[in-house]
Amino acid sequence: MKLITAIIKPFKLDDLRTSLAELNIGGMTVTEVKGFGRQKGHAELYHGAEYMVDFLPKYKIEILVNTEDMDNIIDIIISSAQSGKIGDGKIWVTDVDKIVRIRTGEMNENAI
Numbered sequence: 749m750k751l752i753t754a755i756i757k758p759f760k761l762d763d764l765r766t767s768l769a770e771l772n773i774g775g776m777t778v779t780e781v782k783g784f785g786r787q788k789g790h791a792e793l794y795h796g797a798e799y800m801v802d803f804l805p806k807y808k809i810e811i812l813v814n815t816e817d818m819d820n821i822i823d824i825i826i827s828s829a830q831s832g833k834i835g836d837g838k839i840w841v842t843d844v845d846k847i848v849r850i851r852t853g854e855m856n857e858n859a860i
């Protein structure tokens with residue numbers, strides 16, 4: 749089992765949500781975050797204006813998946829969130845040791 753974490757531009761969330769709805773994902777978590785990448789937030793455009801601050805608004809997406817679904821979901825995130833401009837974000841994957849569905853006590857793959 750894996751946790752896919754993606755940082756995306758806020759205006760890409762709807763596209764991503766629509767694309768993921770066609771897949772059989774169990775759920776997702778979206779958090780409003782702020783961050784910067786290697787340009788340190790300086791030269792990036794946001795809503796057409798250059799942001800003169802270090803931190804830019806982003807969304808963090810978290811999706812628990814079966815390992816065999818990981819590559820497919822990463823491909824979908826890339827194709828929905830890519831504008832080709834700086835600041836498009838990043839995706840990383842971590843191993844997950846245990847998942848529990850609180851209502852039923854189901855575990856691991858059965859809890860996704």
Ligand SMILES: Nc1ncnc2c1ncn2[C@@H]1O[C@H](COP(=O)(O)OP(=O)(O)OP(=O)(O)O)[C@@H](O)[C@H]1O
Binds near residue numbers: 755
């Ligand atoms: N090394 C990192 N560690 C943690 N979060 C990161 C890292 N790099 C980027 N992020 C997060 O992703 C967001 C978008 O990063 P960004 O796309 O600007 O990365 P980049 O490496 O500068 O790539 P690009 O050159 O395409 O802009 C940042 O605002 C931050 O929230």
Ligand SMILES: [Mg+2]
Binds near residue numbers: 785
């Ligand atoms: Mg950047």
